[in-house]
Amino acid sequence: MGTHAWWYAARAGGMVAWALASLSVIWGLQLSTRLVRKPAPAWVLDLHRFLGGLAVAFTGVHMVGLFLDTHSNFGLAQLLVPFTSSWRPSAVALGVVAMYLLLAVELTSLAMNRLPRRVWHAIHLSSFGVFVIGTVHGLLAGTDATNPLFQWSVMIVSGVVLFLTLVRALAPKRAAAGRNPKATRIVGVI
Amino acid sequence: MTKHANTPTQAERIAALQARRAASTTSGRTAGKRRHAAEGSRVLVAGLSVASFLAIGTAVAVAQQQHASTVAAGKTTTILQQTSIPGGAQPVARTVTQTVPQPVTVTQGS
Numbered sequence: 608m609g610t611h612a613w614w615y616a617a618r619a620g621g622m623v624a625w626a627l628a629s630l631s632v633i634w635g636l637q638l639s640t641r642l643v644r645k646p647a648p649a650w651v652l653d654l655h656r657f658l659g660g661l662a663v664a665f666t667g668v669h670m671v672g673l674f675l676d677t678h679s680n681f682g683l684a685q686l687l688v689p690f691t692s693s694w695r696p697s698a699v700a701l702g703v704v705a706m707y708l709l710l711a712v713e714l715t716s717l718a719m720n721r722l723p724r725r726v727w728h729a730i731h732l733s734s735f736g737v738f739v740i741g742t743v744h745g746l747l748a749g750t751d752a753t754n755p756l757f758q759w760s761v762m763i764v765s766g767v768v769l770f771l772t773l774v775r776a777l778a779p780k781r782a783a784a785g786r787n788p789k790a791t792r793i794v795g796v797i
Numbered sequence: 798m799t800k801h802a803n804t805p806t807q808a809e810r811i812a813a814l815q816a817r818r819a820a821s822t823t824s825g826r827t828a829g830k831r832r833h834a835a836e837g838s839r840v841l842v843a844g845l846s847v848a849s850f851l852a853i854g855t856a857v858a859v860a861q862q863q864h865a866s867t868v869a870a871g872k873t874t875t876i877l878q879q880t881s882i883p884g885g886a887q888p889v890a891r892t893v894t895q896t897v898p899q900p901v902t903v904t905q906g907s
Contacts, residue, residue, distance in 0.1 A: 611858070611861065612858075615854045615855075615857050615858045615861075616850075616854055618853070618854070618857050619849075619850045619851075619853035619854035619857060620850060622853055623846055623849050623850045623853065626849070627846060647834070649834040649835075650834045650835045650838070651835075652834070653833050653834040653835035653838075653839070654835040654838050654839065654842065657833075657835065657838075657839045657842060657843075658842065661842065661843065661846055665846065665850065668850070751857065
């Protein structure tokens with residue numbers, strides 16, 4: 608196990624990062640749809656931000672694991688530049704793109720107060736891209752893509768994200784925020 | 798103009814907001830440290846994430862080792878079958894000696 612420890616860390620880190628990013632998307636959609644009215648918007652927003660930060664951290668673990676693993680031959684170029692990997696170049700490139708999008712979403716969220724709202728919102732919407740591209744990356748490049756547990760997780764989470772996205776897209780603008788006056792301020796920036 | 802007589806001016810509203818903010822940052826909080834709305838949940842989520850990471854890593858490692866031992870056992874069976882063929886046993890057994898020691902014993906014994 609010792610010689611492959613970084614390889615196992617990379618695989619586990621990738622799966623946890625995907626789960627956290629997906630949960631962050633779901634939390635963000637809950638915040639904007641207010642489909643479940645019980646949790647306070649401030650609580651949902653705080654957890655949404657924390658989940659995004661944790662997703663970045665575990666993406667880092669995934670990449671460090673790949674870099675330090677001596678068997679998979681991933682160098683800095685393969686981790687940072689799309690289509691440079693000799694192993695499943697397209698699938699790995701999707702992971703690189705998802706990582707950059709995730710970083711963009713996270714960094715612009717940290718600098719939200721200094722950015723025009725439209726710019727921040729446009730970049731924030733790419734979190735849907737992070738979810739879709741990250742999921743496809745996991746299914747095509749992931750060693751555990753054939754694992755039934757992972758496949759079922761992907762199906763369930765994708766279904767929830769799709770449902771909440773449809774609710775958000777089809778709901779009248781700002782109707783969700785109008786249900787709760789306290790939510791209006793927070794939803795206004797999402 | 799009389800319509801706005803009772804409404805607070807912008808400066809008053811800003812002052813009130815600043816007073817509320819100052820009160821909220823000092824009551825029950827240490828100076829300079831922001832309290833998060835979901836502080837308890839943050840700890841729980843972080844703990845669950847680390848636990849999931851360790852559990853998945855261990856499960857993957859165990860599955861990999863089981864798979865490796867199954868493959869090794871399969872190879873041994875195949876090699877044993879190959880070494881039982883008269884005449885063709887010796888070269889195969891020599892190759893196998895480097896990876897799987899069991900067939901060597903069988904070959905030498907037969």
